[in-house]
Every structure is written in structure tokens, then in C-alpha cells.
Amino acid sequence: xxxxNIEPLDTLVHNIRQKxxxxxxxxxxxxxxxxxxxxxxxxxxxxxxxxxxxxxEIADYITAMRxxxxxxxxxxxxxxxxxxxxxxxxxxxxxxxxxxxxIMSCAEAVMAAEATDAAAYKTAVDEKMxxxxxxxxxxxxxxxxxxxxxxxxxxIEARVSAFAAAVRTQDIxxxxxxxxxQRAERKLRLLLHGPQLEGVGIAQPEVDxxxxxxxxNGNNSQSDIDALFA
Amino acid sequence: MQQRKYGLVISDWNMEPMTGxxxxxxxxxxxxxxxxxxIMVTAESKTENVIAAKKAGVNNYxxxxxxxxxxxxxxxxxxxE
Numbered sequence: 001x002x003x004x005n006i007e008p009l010d011t012l013v014h015n016i017r018q019k020x021x022x023x024x025x026x027x028x029x030x031x032x033x034x035x036x037x038x039x040x041x042x043x044x045x046x047x048x049x050x051x052x053x054x055x056x057e058i059a060d061y062i063t064a065m066r067x068x069x070x071x072x073x074x075x076x077x078x079x080x081x082x083x084x085x086x087x088x089x090x091x092x093x094x095x096x097x098x099x100x101x102x103i104m105s106c107a108e109a110v111m112a113a114e115a116t117d118a119a120a121y122k123t124a125v126d127e128k129m130x131x132x133x134x135x136x137x138x139x140x141x142x143x144x145x146x147x148x149x150x151x152x153x154x155x156i157e158a159r160v161s162a163f164a165a166a167v168r169t170q171d172i173x174x175x176x177x178x179x180x181x182q183r184a185e186r187k188l189r190l191l192l193h194g195p196q197l198e199g200v201g202i203a204q205p206e207v208d209x210x211x212x213x214x215x216x217n218g219n220n221s222q223s224d225i226d227a228l229f230a
Numbered sequence: 231m232q233q234r235k236y237g238l239v240i241s242d243w244n245m246e247p248m249t250g251x252x253x254x255x256x257x258x259x260x261x262x263x264x265x266x267x268x269i270m271v272t273a274e275s276k277t278e279n280v281i282a283a284k285k286a287g288v289n290n291y292x293x294x295x296x297x298x299x300x301x302x303x304x305x306x307x308x309x310x311e
Contacts, residue, residue, distance in 0.1 A: 190249050191279050195294075201275025204293050204300065210280050211291060 008035045068166040072159050085152040088145040095145075099138035106132045231257070236266050238305065243272035243279070251283065258287040267308040271296065 012035055016028055106128040115121045176184065186192070195201075202210075239257060241250040248256075250270055257263045270283050273294040280291055289311070290304045 190251055191274065191276070191282055192244060192249065193274055193276050193279070194244065195273040196275050201293070202277055202280070203275075204296075206277075207275075207280050207291050207293055210277070211284055211288075 009039050065167060068163050072163045077156055077159070081152045081155065085149045088149050092142045092145050095138045095142050099135045102135040103132050106135070232260060232262060236263060238308070239263075239266055239268045240271055240301075241268065243270060243274045251279075251286065254283060254286045254288055269304055269308060271301070 009032075012028070012032055016024060016032070019028075110125050110128050113121055113124045239253075241253055243250040245253075250272060254268055254270065257266060257268060264287075267289045268287065269290045269292060270288050271292045271294065272279070275293045283291055289308045292300060292304055
């Protein structure tokens, strides 16, 4: 922004001050007004250009933001993809439950089968084994359903990452809803970690060791606990 | 719970509305059940879970997946104590 030239103004003000004690003439006042207007016109023009440029940049940013939000496809994610993923997971649970019930029924039938007639027993067992093999095919379909859910999660992750990168935003610590906060606190308080991946949780022998340490007074052996963290 | 006698409690950890951990503490808090054998059968396999259960008075702790023999052995061990 160019700085307004205030030299003519300075000169006029100096001259008027020199006339201290005398009446200020109308022409001096008019001249003062003219010079003031000319002097600040440049200033205001420069300021208008700067403000205009800023406003344009803000407008461009808002336009870009709207475009990025559109690319996020939040509506599609919320109304289509996530409900679909939920339905797939429901189907996985149902299929797993059905297969488990079928397998257990077959196992119970085999265990209850009369074994006195060996040939009949073998026929009955073979028949149930075939049913079990068929039931185990649930894994094929559930695997495909889970793959669809993973694809949805990857889609969401890609969109959100692209959006976060475009708007150059960073995570705000503690940005949980009240419900999320309560759930997180409950999980922490009640040690609700859920199943662990292989190599992360401890196995039965370590559990037995931990429980058997210093059983006489019910205290935990610190060395046993330390060993588990080694 | 207070109106019946129980010889043994076998409980999961991850349950709603009350978790097995809360159940354990509640059972140990009832005079009639404070000595009742309690076995936790759970997928919770972190050390802090085992320690917390032990401090709360669990008699045994079985990690899922488990087999019938393990359950039988743990039950026998609890009653042998």
C-alpha cells in the first residue's frame, strides 16, 4: 500500500501556524480541505485495494472449502455407505451365529448317537460331518462382507484425510462429544479393552503364573508382574 | 443374587449393563457370596485385567478361546483350594 504524500499538508499547516494571532482566511480553510482530501484519497484507494484483495482471498478460500466439503461426500457417507456397512456387519453376525448353532447341533447329535451299530453310527457321523463342512462355508461369505466394510472404512479414511490436508487442519485435543467422553471413561474405568491381536495380550500360562504368585497372602509378586512387562 | 446360594460363578468380562468385573466386585461385597468361587472367562487378555481381577478376588481367570479341558481343570483347581 502506497503511503499518502502529506508534504503539501505539512506545509499548509506550518503556514497557518505562522499566522498565529491572525484570523485564518477562508481560502486557507478551503485549501486545507482540498489538500486533506487529495492526501488521503491515495491512502483510502490503497486501503480499498488491500481490503478488496483480502475479501477476494477469503471468497476464494470459502469457494475452495465448499468444493472440498463437496468432495468429502459426507451426505453419501452418512446416508448410504455407513448404513450399508452396518447391514453387512449385521449379516456377518447372523451368519456366524447360524453356522455356530448348526455346528454345535451336529456335534451334539454325534455325541448323542447310538454307537452299538457301527455301520449306522458311521453313516450318522458322516452325515453330520458333511453338514458341519457346509456350515463352515459361512467364512467365505462373511469374509467378503467384512471386505466390503473395510472398503467403506478406507473410502471414508481417504476422503477425510484429503479434506484435512486441503484445509490444513490439525486435530483438536479433547474434541469428543459428551457421549463419547462417557464411553471412553467407562472403558478406562472398567478395563474394557476387548480382544487383543496376537502378541499383544498375554496367554493362559502367563495368566496362571500371575494368579499363582504368592497365593498364600493374596499379594501379587512384583517380579512376576515385572517379568510380564519385560 | 442375594436370595440364592451359588456354588460357583463363571462369568465373562464384557457384558452389559454390568461387566463381569463389576459383578465380581459386587459378589465379593455380599457376605453370603464373598467366598463363592468365581472364575472369569474372557477375551480380556491384558495384564492389568488379570491383576485387577485378582485384586478384586477372582479365583481363576481363563482367556478365550478356551477348551473344555481347560475349563474343567480350572474348576477342579478352584474347588481343590
